[in-house]
Amino acid sequence: MASIILLTIAISIIYLLTNHVRGLRQNVLAAKKSGIHYIVVPVFFMERWWLVGHRLLFPLLKKLPPSWTRWVDFTLPEFTYDYSHEVFKRVRHDTFLTVSPGGICMYTCEPAAIAQITTRRNDFPKPTHIYTSVDIYGKNVVSTERDIWRKHRKATSPPFTEKNNHLVWNESIRQAQAMLTSWVGDDGKGNRTVDRLMDDTMRLSLNVISAAGFGRKMDWPTPETESREDESGYVDPSKIKNEDRDIDPGHKMSYTYAIHCLLDNILLQFLMPRWLLSRLPGVTPKKANEAYHEWGNYMRELVMNKKADLEAGKAPNDTNDILTLLVKQQLVNTDAKAKGQLTESEILGNMFVLILAGHETAANSIHFSAVYLALFPDSQRRLQKDLDQIFAGKPPSEWDYDRDLPQLFGGMAGAVLAEELRLVPPVTGIPKSTMEGVGPQKLAVEDKECLVPANTYISLCTGAAHRHPGYWPTSKPRLAGGHTAHPVANIDNDLEEFRPERWLISDTADGTTVTADGLPVETLAKEDGLGVNESSDTSDRLFKPIKGAYLPFSDGYRACLGRRFAQVEVLAVLAVLFQNYSVELAVDKYATDAELEKMNDDEKAEIWHKAAEDVRELLLNGLGVIITLQIRKGTVPFRFVPKGQEKFPDNVDEIWKRNHSDQISETGVPGWRSWAGTPKKRGGSGVSDQGI
Ligand code: HEM
Ligand SMILES: *[C@@H]1O[C@H](CO)[C@@H](O)[C@H](O)[C@H]1NC(C)=O
Ligand SMILES: *[C@@H]1O[C@H](CO)[C@@H](O)[C@H](O)[C@H]1NC(C)=O
Ligand SMILES: *[C@@H]1O[C@H](CO)[C@@H](O)[C@H](O)[C@H]1NC(C)=O
Ligand SMILES: *[C@@H]1O[C@H](CO)[C@@H](O)[C@H](O)[C@H]1NC(C)=O
Ligand SMILES: *[C@@H]1O[C@H](CO)[C@@H](O)[C@H](O)[C@H]1NC(C)=O
Numbered sequence: 001m002a003s004i005i006l007l008t009i010a011i012s013i014i015y016l017l018t019n020h021v022r023g024l025r026q027n028v029l030a031a032k033k034s035g036i037h038y039i040v041v042p043v044f045f046m047e048r049w050w051l052v053g054h055r056l057l058f059p060l061l062k063k064l065p066p067s068w069t070r071w072v073d074f075t076l077p078e079f080t081y082d083y084s085h086e087v088f089k090r091v092r093h094d095t096f097l098t099v100s101p102g103g104i105c106m107y108t109c110e111p112a113a114i115a116q117i118t119t120r121r122n123d124f125p126k127p128t129h130i131y132t133s134v135d136i137y138g139k140n141v142v143s144t145e146r147d148i149w150r151k152h153r154k155a156t157s158p159p160f161t162e163k164n165n166h167l168v169w170n171e172s173i174r175q176a177q178a179m180l181t182s183w184v185g186d187d188g189k190g191n192r193t194v195d196r197l198m199d200d201t202m203r204l205s206l207n208v209i210s211a212a213g214f215g216r217k218m219d220w221p222t223p224e225t226e227s228r229e230d231e232s233g234y235v236d237p238s239k240i241k242n243e244d245r246d247i248d249p250g251h252k253m254s255y256t257y258a259i260h261c262l263l264d265n266i267l268l269q270f271l272m273p274r275w276l277l278s279r280l281p282g283v284t285p286k287k288a289n290e291a292y293h294e295w296g297n298y299m300r301e302l303v304m305n306k307k308a309d310l311e312a313g314k315a316p317n318d319t320n321d322i323l324t325l326l327v328k329q330q331l332v333n334t335d336a337k338a339k340g341q342l343t344e345s346e347i348l349g350n351m352f353v354l355i356l357a358g359h360e361t362a363a364n365s366i367h368f369s370a371v372y373l374a375l376f377p378d379s380q381r382r383l384q385k386d387l388d389q390i391f392a393g394k395p396p397s398e399w400d401y402d403r404d405l406p407q408l409f410g411g412m413a414g415a416v417l418a419e420e421l422r423l424v425p426p427v428t429g430i431p432k433s434t435m436e437g438v439g440p441q442k443l444a445v446e447d448k449e450c451l452v453p454a455n456t457y458i459s460l461c462t463g464a465a466h467r468h469p470g471y472w473p474t475s476k477p478r479l480a481g482g483h484t485a486h487p488v489a490n491i492d493n494d495l496e497e498f499r500p501e502r503w504l505i506s507d508t509a510d511g512t513t514v515t516a517d518g519l520p521v522e523t524l525a526k527e528d529g530l531g532v533n534e535s536s537d538t539s540d541r542l543f544k545p546i547k548g549a550y551l552p553f554s555d556g557y558r559a560c561l562g563r564r565f566a567q568v569e570v571l572a573v574l575a576v577l578f579q580n581y582s583v584e585l586a587v588d589k590y591a592t593d594a595e596l597e598k599m600n601d602d603e604k605a606e607i608w609h610k611a612a613e614d615v616r617e618l619l620l621n622g623l624g625v626i627i628t629l630q631i632r633k634g635t636v637p638f639r640f641v642p643k644g645q646e647k648f649p650d651n652v653d654e655i656w657k658r659n660h661s662d663q664i665s666e667t668g669v670p671g672w673r674s675w676a677g678t679p680k681k682r683g684g685s686g687v688s689d690q691g692i
Contacts, residue, residue: 023101030453031104036445037093041071044102046130046457051077062676072675074098078625080107081428081463082674084489084496088464095445097456104456107429109464111471111548113445117432117460118548118556122146123441126558127433127457133270134356137296138349141561142357145436153561155329155342156350159322160561164212165568167320169401171211172569175204176576177396178220183640184581191593193586195637197370198630201363201573206259208569209358213322214302214351218256248301253294261291263359266627299348303327322354354562360628361426362566366573368420371619371636372498374583375480375612377650379416379500384643386412387579396576401568408571410541415503417570418538421552422466423498426628429459430554462551467495471549473502480653481613482660486620487669503542537563582646585611586637596647605655608648621674 024040031038043050054075061069073079073087075098080087088094094110108114117124131143141152179200184190194200207218247254253261262269265288268277277289306327308314326347342350373380390407391399408414434441434456441452452458465471467490474493477484485496494502537550553560560566577583587596590607599607615636622633641647649655657664 020101024099027099027101027104027453030440031097031099033451034097034440034453035448035450036095036097036106036452037091038097038099038104039071039074039091041074041098041100043075044100045075045077045098045105047102050075058675066671066673073673075100076675078428078629079674080109080459080461081623081629084486085109085464085467085469086486086489088461088468089489093446094468094470097453104453106452106456106458107461108445108458109461109468110446111465111468111546112447113443113548114460114465114551115548115555116443117458118551118554118558120441121557123438124432124434124458125436125438127431127435129435130431134353135349136269136292137299137352138343138345138347140346140349140353142353143349152342152346152350155326155346156322156354157561158329159213159320159325160565161320162564163320164322165564166401167212168208168565168568169405169572171208171217172204172572173396173399173576175207175220176573179204180577180581180640182220184642188642190581190640190642193588193637193639195586195635197638198363198367198635201366202359204366204573205359205362205569206263206355208362209355210259211321212565213354213358214299215319215321215323216255216302248298251294251297252290255295255298258291258294258298259355261287262295263355265291266356295352296348299351300344303344303347307331323351326350356627357560358562358565360630361562362569364424364426364628364630365417365420365566365570367631368424369416369570369574370577370583370638371615371631372420372423373416373578374585374636374638375615376498377582377584377646377648377652379412379498380578380582381650382501383412383416383574384578384582387575391575391579399575404575405568405571406539408575409567410539412500412504413571413574414539414542414567415500416574417567418503418542419498419500422550423496424623424629425462425466425552426630427552427554428463428625428629429461430551432458432460434458460551460554465549465551468549469493469495471546473543475499475502477666479657479664479666481609481616482657482664484666484668485616487672491666491668503538505541505543577640580643581640582643584639584641584646584648585615586639587611588637589614601649601652601655602659604648605652605659608652609656612653 028038028040045051061072073083076082083090088096088107088109095106095108095113098105098107108117125145128143128145134140134143139148139152141149141156144152181188182200183192183194185192203220207220210216210218251258265284268285268288269292272280272285274289274292277285277292280286302323306323307330310324310328310331326342330341330347373383390404390411434452434454439454443450443452469490472495474490474495477490477492477494478497478499480497484491490496537553538544548555553563553566585608587607587610590610591599596604596607618631618634618636622631623629624632626632639647
């Protein structure tokens with residue numbers, strides 16, 4: 001008996017091994033034939049056991065000699081973001097393959113290759129199998145390809161119009177004012193620490209989509225509608241009460257509670273089969289499952305009511321929210337089998353996916369803008385000067401979309417958004433492929449005709465493309481905090497640093513602008529009604545990177561549908577926050593308000609430097625992706641103070657550097673490996689020798 005078991009095990013192992021070897025041999029052959037540079041690695045990064053378990057192996061891998069574990073870098077889920085452009089420099093190619101027994105991946109930060117791929121949508125489709133988890137309510141514009149995608153895109157793009165953007169503008173301003181008041185208090189003094197910027201901006205963007213998208217206005221919670229308040233009177237928005245009086249008849253949860261509960265448990269929703277989720281013990285799975293059904297029911301009612309209103313001619317003709325237009329187009333196609341018509345489950349699927357695609361992304365932009373502006377007070381002052389010029393102290397009730405938005409977009413506010421998205425694009429690797437039967441594809445790689453193998457998973461590496469010194473104008477690094485912004489990438493230039501001023505054309509050092517001229521880029525064939533707009537990543541008044549070098553919203557046919565929506569929202573919010581207030585790093589961890597009051601600028605700079613180093617550490621090692629790239633390992637505490645009452649001088653980092661000129665390091669951290677842990681302190685004296 002025992003021998004039979006042993007034999008079975010042995011045979012299984014041999015079978016697995018031969019399969020692996022055979023897979024690897026085939027893939028290496030295909031890679032060789034492609035003409036694209038390739039690296040052989042032992043695991044396919046998309047393999048489930050590796051995705052889930054790779055971290056557990058780090059302690060073991062760290063013990064091995066570095067020369068045995070060079071491949072590890074190339075199998076980490078976010079490695080092209082973590083190592084930035086350095087990993088391409090290391091490989092000496094802007095496009096390369098990793099070849100493993102389980103499959104082939106292609107990574108590229110080469111603008112010309114990226115532009116070809118985003119333009120040829122049928123040759124390089126999205127690998128739709130990785131998107132099936134977002135289908136929890138139905139198929140949608142994000143998770144489909146080809147004709148089915150066209151149908152969804154045609155149905156979902158009409159609502160994204162300038163008319164609807166007026167609504168986005170109004171609602172963003174309304175929500176931002178409420179959010180700001182919740183931070184600075186009714187008296188507007190604002191001398192309290194705000195530790196919830198990420199959650200609050202998520203709430204804000206959710207409320208904006210709810211109103212501009214579904215005509216369902218949600219109000220900022222006040223202490224009365226919240227279940228908890230801390231000593232300082234600050235309300236914790238994560239503790240939303242499922243208030244009886246807010247629950248619509250026939251529901252168990254209020255709309256607000258349901259949507260928060262749904263999104264808070266998004267991984268459960270994605271990864272657990274529905275039948276299992278409803279049977280698991282414990283409160284969380286139960287609530288998660290209930291929220292799924294409740295939000296679905298709210299949406300179904302919204303659709304039903306809207307339909308009835310429209311049919312009865314009761315709905316005002318000037319409502320432009322997404323829901324109205326989605327339902328309208330369903331009514332127009334009276335023939336039940338009309339080709340372009342979405343089913344109810346598809347409408348729900350799209351409503352859900354619009355929330356998913358639109359709320360975290362936009363929230364991150366607001367959050368990271370605040371983080372960077374707190375780290376760079378001089379850029380913040382410049383933004384505020386710009387706002388003074390645009391609004392001349394007028395209250396938001398007098399702001400005008402048509403007059404003011406282009407000014408914001410073409411000025412410092414637009415530059416801050418563009419720069420923030422350059423450094424922290426929410427999608428770090430835009431997935432494309434040669435899967436699903438398309439076969440090998442010709443592609444010009446580094447000016448050479450190559451053949452991308454069939455079944456290749458392609459990642460357009462936004463982070464690295466956005467910091468490619470070959471395609472962006474560069475200056476010397478500013479060495480904020482006395483060291484380079486990244487341990488190994490771009491250590492001799494400023495591309496890892498936040499400098500929104502680089503987008504203001506009149507500011508570029510030699511006055512030159514880089515344009516897309518001269519690149520062999522096919523333009524998109526005209527396809528009406530898909531809402532594809534090629535010219536609006538940034539304002540015409542800002543610096544224009546060459547095509548394929550900047551793609552926070554992706555590009556081509558599958559570019560973000562909500563690009564303009566998001567830009568309007570973020571710019572409106574930044575305008576509200578920074579018109580009268582400044583954001584500063586909260587330093588409670590290092591000094592009390594009373595202590596700070598007594599300090600001179602040199603002493604303040606010491607304190608500020610410590611808080612800033614914490615934030616820089618978070619930006620380097622604390623980011624992670626669940627749906628989008630966010631800070632995962634902590635929060636950044638802030639103070640919002642009335643303009644002119646800042647606690648720290650604008651040149652606080654310069655003061656620190658002047659007092660610590662001996663600790664300035666221009667060398668980075670040689671041999672840095674993101675997975676093997678960072679040295680305690682980057683830069684500074686002595687650390688640069690600490691190679692691993
Ligand atoms: C700063 C904010 C945003 C960024 C950086 C962003 C970025 C992106 C990116 C990179 C993609 C391509 C994803 C892929 O190919 O897998 C995408 C797609 C999409 N985004 Fe956004 N997005 C933002 C805001 C929004 C908003 C506010 C909405 C809606 C209200 C939205 C709706 C969509 C939709 C529907 C798609 C799928 C389009 C298609 O495949 O045809 N996004 N977005
Ligand atoms: C936005 O607000 C302005 C002024 O408050 C108002 O006149 C306008 O009608 C609003 N627009 C929309 C689309 O709600
Ligand atoms: C805010 O200011 C008031 C009065 O100026 C002071 O009593 C209070 O302690 C301050 N709060 C904080 C958190 O610093
Ligand atoms: C909307 O427009 C239609 C036709 O253009 C008209 O018959 C209907 O009365 C209008 N409804 C409202 C509420 O204004
Ligand atoms: C900023 O202050 C001005 C002047 O007091 C006021 O009119 C305006 O409403 C304030 N802005 C915001 C966004 O609250
Ligand atoms: C593209 O978007 C810009 C605003 O972002 C708009 O002015 C322009 O008309 C749009 N172009 C097309 C073809 O829709």
